[in-house]
Amino acid sequence: MSEFRVTLSPALGGRAAVSRKGISVEAQPEGTLLHLLVDPTMGDAVRLAADLMAAGLELRPLTTGQWFAVGDTALAHADLAALSATLKPQADIVDQSHGRVRIIVKGKMAARVLSKGTAVDLDIAVFPVGHATTTLFGHISAHVTRIGEDAFELIVLRGFAESLWDELAQMSLEFS
Amino acid sequence: MTPYRLSSGGLIDRSSPLSFSFDGQRLNGFVGDSLASALLANGRLLVGRSFKYHRPRGILTAGAAEPNALMTIGRDGRTEPNTRATMQELYQGLEAKSQNCWPSLDFDIGSVNGLLSPFLSAGFYYKTFMWPAGLWERFYEPVIRRAAGLGKATYQADPDGYEKIWAHCDLLVVGAGATGLAAALAAGRAGAKVILADEHSRAGGGLLSETAAVSGNSASDFLAQTLAELASLPNVTIMPRTTVFGWYDGNVFGAVERVQKHVEIPATHLPVERMWRIAAKQALLATGAEERPLVFGGNDIPGVMLAGAMRSYLNRYGVAPGRRVAIVTNNDSAYALAGDLEKAGIVPVAIIDGRADARIEGYTGKARMIRGGYVSDAHGGKALSSISIWQNGHTEKLDVDALAMSGGFSPIIHLACHRGGKPQWSDEKSAFMAPDGLNGLALAGACAGIDGLAACLEDGAAKGLALAAVLGFDGHAPTLPEISGDIVNAAPAAFKIIPGVRGKAFVDYQNDVHRKDLGLAVREGYGHVELAKRYTTSGMATDQGKLSNVNAIAILAEARGISPAQVGTTTFRPFYTPVSFGALTGVSHGKHFQPVRKSPLHDWAKKNGATFVETGLWYRSAWFQRSGETGWRESVDREVKNARINAGLCDVSMLGKIEITGKDAAEFLNRVYCNAFLKLPVGKARYGLMLREDGMIYDDGTTSRLEENRYFMTTTTAYAAGVMNHLEFCAQALWPDLDVRLASVTDQWAQMAIVGPKARTILERIVDADISNEAFPFLGAAEVSLFGGQVHGRLFRISFSGELAYELAVPASYGEAVADAFMEAGSAHGIQPYGVEALSVLRIEKGHVTHNEINGTVVPSDLGFGKMVSASKADFIGKRMLAREGLHSSERLQLVGVVPIDPATSFRSGSHILAKGAEATLENDQGYVTSSCYSPHVGSAIGLALVRRGPERHGEEVMIWNGLRGEFTPGRLVSPVFFDPTNEKLHI
Numbered sequence A: 001m002s003e004f005r006v007t008l009s010p011a012l013g014g015r016a017a018v019s020r021k022g023i024s025v026e027a028q029p030e031g032t033l034l035h036l037l038v039d040p041t042m043g044d045a046v047r048l049a050a051d052l053m054a055a056g057l058e059l060r061p062l063t064t065g066q067w068f069a070v071g072d073t074a075l076a077h078a079d080l081a082a083l084s085a086t087l088k089p090q091a092d093i094v095d096q097s098h099g100r101v102r103i104i105v106k107g108k109m110a111a112r113v114l115s116k117g118t119a120v121d122l123d124i125a126v127f128p129v130g131h132a133t134t135t136l137f138g139h140i141s142a143h144v145t146r147i148g149e150d151a152f153e154l155i156v157l158r159g160f161a162e163s164l165w166d167e168l169a170q171m172s173l174e175f176s
Numbered sequence B: 001m002t003p004y005r006l007s008s009g010g011l012i013d014r015s016s017p018l019s020f021s022f023d024g025q026r027l028n029g030f031v032g033d034s035l036a037s038a039l040l041a042n043g044r045l046l047v048g049r050s051f052k053y054h055r056p057r058g059i060l061t062a063g064a065a066e067p068n069a070l071m072t073i074g075r076d077g078r079t080e081p082n083t084r085a086t087m088q089e090l091y092q093g094l095e096a097k098s099q100n101c102w103p104s105l106d107f108d109i110g111s112v113n114g115l116l117s118p119f120l121s122a123g124f125y126y127k128t129f130m131w132p133a134g135l136w137e138r139f140y141e142p143v144i145r146r147a148a149g150l151g152k153a154t155y156q157a158d159p160d161g162y163e164k165i166w167a168h169c170d171l172l173v174v175g176a177g178a179t180g181l182a183a184a185l186a187a188g189r190a191g192a193k194v195i196l197a198d199e200h201s202r203a204g205g206g207l208l209s210e211t212a213a214v215s216g217n218s219a220s221d222f223l224a225q226t227l228a229e230l231a232s233l234p235n236v237t238i239m240p241r242t243t244v245f246g247w248y249d250g251n252v253f254g255a256v257e258r259v260q261k262h263v264e265i266p267a268t269h270l271p272v273e274r275m276w277r278i279a280a281k282q283a284l285l286a287t288g289a290e291e292r293p294l295v296f297g298g299n300d301i302p303g304v305m306l307a308g309a310m311r312s313y314l315n316r317y318g319v320a321p322g323r324r325v326a327i328v329t330n331n332d333s334a335y336a337l338a339g340d341l342e343k344a345g346i347v348p349v350a351i352i353d354g355r356a357d358a359r360i361e362g363y364t365g366k367a368r369m370i371r372g373g374y375v376s377d378a379h380g381g382k383a384l385s386s387i388s389i390w391q392n393g394h395t396e397k398l399d400v401d402a403l404a405m406s407g408g409f410s411p412i413i414h415l416a417c418h419r420g421g422k423p424q425w426s427d428e429k430s431a432f433m434a435p436d437g438l439n440g441l442a443l444a445g446a447c448a449g450i451d452g453l454a455a456c457l458e459d460g461a462a463k464g465l466a467l468a469a470v471l472g473f474d475g476h477a478p479t480l481p482e483i484s485g486d487i488v489n490a491a492p493a494a495f496k497i498i499p500g501v502r503g504k505a506f507v508d509y510q511n512d513v514h515r516k517d518l519g520l521a522v523r524e525g526y527g528h529v530e531l532a533k534r535y536t537t538s539g540m541a542t543d544q545g546k547l548s549n550v551n552a553i554a555i556l557a558e559a560r561g562i563s564p565a566q567v568g569t570t571t572f573r574p575f576y577t578p579v580s581f582g583a584l585t586g587v588s589h590g591k592h593f594q595p596v597r598k599s600p601l602h603d604w605a606k607k608n609g610a611t612f613v614e615t616g617l618w619y620r621s622a623w624f625q626r627s628g629e630t631g632w633r634e635s636v637d638r639e640v641k642n643a644r645i646n647a648g649l650c651d652v653s654m655l656g657k658i659e660i661t662g663k664d665a666a667e668f669l670n671r672v673y674c675n676a677f678l679k680l681p682v683g684k685a686r687y688g689l690m691l692r693e694d695g696m697i698y699d700d701g702t703t704s705r706l707e708e709n710r711y712f713m714t715t716t717t718a719y720a721a722g723v724m725n726h727l728e729f730c731a732q733a734l735w736p737d738l739d740v741r742l743a744s745v746t747d748q749w750a751q752m753a754i755v756g757p758k759a760r761t762i763l764e765r766i767v768d769a770d771i772s773n774e775a776f777p778f779l780g781a782a783e784v785s786l787f788g789g790q791v792h793g794r795l796f797r798i799s800f801s802g803e804l805a806y807e808l809a810v811p812a813s814y815g816e817a818v819a820d821a822f823m824e825a826g827s828a829h830g831i832q833p834y835g836v837e838a839l840s841v842l843r844i845e846k847g848h849v850t851h852n853e854i855n856g857t858v859v860p861s862d863l864g865f866g867k868m869v870s871a872s873k874a875d876f877i878g879k880r881m882l883a884r885e886g887l888h889s890s891e892r893l894q895l896v897g898v899v900p901i902d903p904a905t906s907f908r909s910g911s912h913i914l915a916k917g918a919e920a921t922l923e924n925d926q927g928y929v930t931s932s933c934y935s936p937h938v939g940s941a942i943g944l945a946l947v948r949r950g951p952e953r954h955g956e957e958v959m960i961w962n963g964l965r966g967e968f969t970p971g972r973l974v975s976p977v978f979f980d981p982t983n984e985k986l987h988i
Helices: A045-054 A077-087 A110-114 A158-171 B035-041 B109-115 B124-128 B135-147 B178-190 B205-209 B219-232 B307-315 B334-343 B453-470 B515-523 B529-536 B549-560 B581-585 B602-607 B632-645 B665-672 B720-734 B759-766 B812-829 B836-846
Strands: A018-020 A023-027 A032-038 A058-063 A066-071 A091-095 A100-106 A132-137 A140-148 A151-157 B013-022 B025-031 B070-073 B080-084 B095-097 B162-174 B194-197 B236-239 B242-248 B252-258 B273-285 B289-291 B304-306 B325-329 B350-353 B369-371 B373-380 B384-391 B394-399 B402-406 B409-411 B424-426 B431-433 B441-443 B506-508 B610-615 B618-624 B647-651 B656-661 B684-691 B697-707 B710-715 B741-744 B749-755 B781-786 B791-796 B805-811 B831-833 B893-900 B912-915 B925-935 B940-948 B957-962 B967-974
Touching: A023 A158, A032 A077, A032 B741, A045 A058, A045 A066, A045 A077, A058 A132, A058 A140, A066 A151, A077 A091, A091 B656, A100 A110, A100 A140, A100 A158, A110 A151, A110 A158, A132 A158, A140 A158, A151 A158, B013 B035, B025 B035, B035 B307, B162 B178, B162 B453, B162 B581, B178 B194, B178 B205, B178 B219, B178 B236, B178 B453, B194 B242, B194 B273, B205 B219, B205 B307, B219 B236, B242 B273, B273 B453, B273 B581, B289 B307, B304 B307, B307 B325, B307 B334, B307 B402, B325 B334, B325 B373, B334 B350, B334 B402, B350 B373, B373 B402, B384 B402, B409 B431, B441 B453, B506 B515, B506 B549, B515 B529, B515 B549, B529 B549, B602 B610, B602 B618, B602 B812, B618 B632, B618 B831, B618 B836, B632 B647, B632 B831, B632 B836, B632 B925, B647 B812, B647 B836, B656 B665, B656 B720, B665 B684, B665 B710, B665 B720, B697 B720, B697 B781, B697 B791, B710 B720, B720 B741, B749 B759, B749 B812, B759 B805, B759 B812, B791 B812, B805 B812, B812 B831, B836 B925, B836 B940, B893 B925, B893 B957
Parallel strands: B013 B095, B162 B194, B162 B273, B194 B236, B273 B441, B304 B402, B325 B350, B325 B402, B350 B369, B647 B831
Antiparallel strands: A018 A023, A023 A100, A032 A066, A032 A091, A058 A066, A100 A151, A132 A140, A140 A151, B013 B025, B070 B080, B070 B095, B242 B252, B252 B273, B289 B409, B373 B384, B384 B394, B424 B431, B610 B618, B647 B749, B656 B710, B656 B741, B684 B697, B697 B710, B749 B805, B781 B791, B791 B805, B893 B940, B893 B967, B912 B925, B912 B957, B925 B940, B957 B967
């Protein structure tokens, strides 16, 4: 069936951005999201960063020895294999590009809206740009990174993406 | 006479009138009024009926402790019972109704209870309604509940929204009176992140009712100036209408903000209430003190009010309590009221002071002073008409229409005791004080026993500054304003039993507990404070004894001849005041009740007619109904048969999937599974059994070796998260020396099972590689490309049905397209989707187990997996405990198949197995059915069961007994594999 044309069905496909006063919620394109598992004796973020930047990816700290590398465009299968080979033996790549969904929450009220879901203190003095953690938004686990003074990136399991989206829409209702 | 609105004064906005209704009567008030102040301004003294005796009740307080003025506000779904009129802001169109009265507040049939009161003392119900016992639930309790009670909740859905939110601060100040404002300002100026919360609609506390001058200006000017400065500090948040209701572990405080409880039609984009969880590095209680009533006869008659409350209505709301006002007190504070009344043109007819030597500095009024006297009784029905004054054994009657009382002050220390601390009695303060050593919580001002505006400002500022300094914020001691005209209590009030009382002297207004009830409790052996509370109900209900506890304890102490310290108190627990279920629920109802976890094939299943079933948070397709099918069984039978004859496609994306990498991944798996994994070749899948440390089976699934150091593990759906946690624990805690790395990839892959004799034919059109039996035999595992390299996925030749079967995993967002392609490629071969019900039938027919059988009580040999357990491995989880003697007993319950003798009969999972002819008793129980279904292949019901020595008893007739339903089905034990016992189909 090589004539069959495969189409993508993104988890939040068809969801228009939520835009309210001082807050917007936007689904990112399902580009690239790699889970990096680093050999604790060999790797660190600094050594990985150059190779990943070359591939157009940014690092998000996940936990000890683990990072997410994210980018807006999908890496071709061959490019992913090449990157994987480049990073060995320092790090193993697990492709999560379809398993995680990125949502950007930004605006002056972003931290306030997110604080309806998470117990993490998002004050910029405590949670500066580049800082990341995994937390619960309501009942849904998500990884949150501050990507700007008033901008956050949430990374959520694909299966929960719609529910988290609905929660964020509800949480931001105050500013409609 | 009745209370009335003064022509001037108060902090109400007289240019903004509001109309509202009480029991259907239209009344008017102003912006800035509370419902209570507006009712008083309209001359309404009678606002409710008491709980037990249905006595007429008026407004007693001006705050959160109000026990009498409980009303039902709103209508339909917005009906809110037991609202304290003192805390309810007035708004245009507000509808209030009185409670616990019939047919009307004015004429209440229930008030006959007052006449029966000699029979209705504490403990009456316990003593009287003992027999016949059966009548209690059917008759006594319903009747009593109808006669006594508070408001009624509505049965209609609440149309409004609620939400929850977190906040974090350096310092939380609870209470925005003088103390709290000074503390917030001092800490805020020092740079600390401060939250200042207050339960009232406006910040200010006592300053809103204060007539003392602050630096030569009015208290309200000082308040406005202070609030303006606080508002200008970006690090300070002022939260009015916010009740901090509880102190919890980690210095987290619960608070409810009444966002839209003061508007007629709430805006739909805002919640009506918002529940805050405030994580504070330090907290300061500036919650003030509660004025105590005096316990004299008729102290509940409408027109009797606490002195501080009367002052509040007078000064803040411009409402005079009456024309002939008396004041009874045992401390100095009430003289401030006397002075304010005189300024408003109402000279009190008498000030009755229990202290014979009372000399009040700062009071120079014209009121008649009666020193060493008490009000022994108040008289009147629905309104106060006179009082009896007892002095030195003589009684004098005085006509009055309002009486202010002050029995001293109880520091509001509830929050300080929410984490287990017990209040400590202080003889010096004549009150219960917060315990010492509260980590992260301090008290200031009146709640710390400090009296007077100047002292409270000073204490607040000092403690705010000190707490900021603890957190590293250095500030300067502020210049405190000069206070003039403030009356400060020279000494706290001592409690005394009032002599000469004739009428009912209420201690707990809300529960109708009077002085004699407490005496009776002591006489009948319930004098311990905890017993007395239960026996009399003093301190229960919505106000939780805010006004009554200290008086009750003092009366118990007097009756028992001990000190209040020895009596002690009952326990303060959250919530400080009632919290609505709406606020506690937040958005977690309806659509937001719980998250939905959707498979990447959800939409594919939906468009193919799936009926979904909730499995944990997953929505799984249960079956795919076709037109003409009348019941689920019909659909499931068709799906099963078709999978065995043609081909079926099933969404198995919900299985847990874990990718395991690292140099020691093979060794890791070898230790995690009880069967051998070290030598699993690349390109192969293997079924694995994971044990718990106690030797019981924890989970099962297949694990495939994709590369030398890369494995793909599947787990059961239910245990996906548990297995991931288990593996992380093993890797991090048990064997940190192993190089192994784990990633959950459950959501990355849309995984589908293609099952049936025509599975390969269909799959060959999808997958680019050669998947012939020779090239890709049973238990093969490989990365494959699809549709000429458009998509890359993973293919596994594994079977849960006994048929030729594959599982294909593709990146999730391609799932729907690939499933569509399967349906298209398979249409000529009779492919049909099937759901989890058919999946279950297929696996029971094949004798495969799930967590129905792996139920925490079975070891591998119980399920016929004994030979899988490696005898040669040095170690694996569960190895040692599996060697226990009892786990090898021949008497264990073991897996067996079961069928009804008459194929027309059936049985249910959970039914028990009895030997043929044995009596249906627990002693004769030989096991139970773990899974059952109708098998189209067998043509009858079939089941899997765990039965004592099951594998040795194939062919034996038994009785299948459902004790809950009284069903007995003659059955036969058989092999658990009903389909293709020689596994030929797996290898075609």
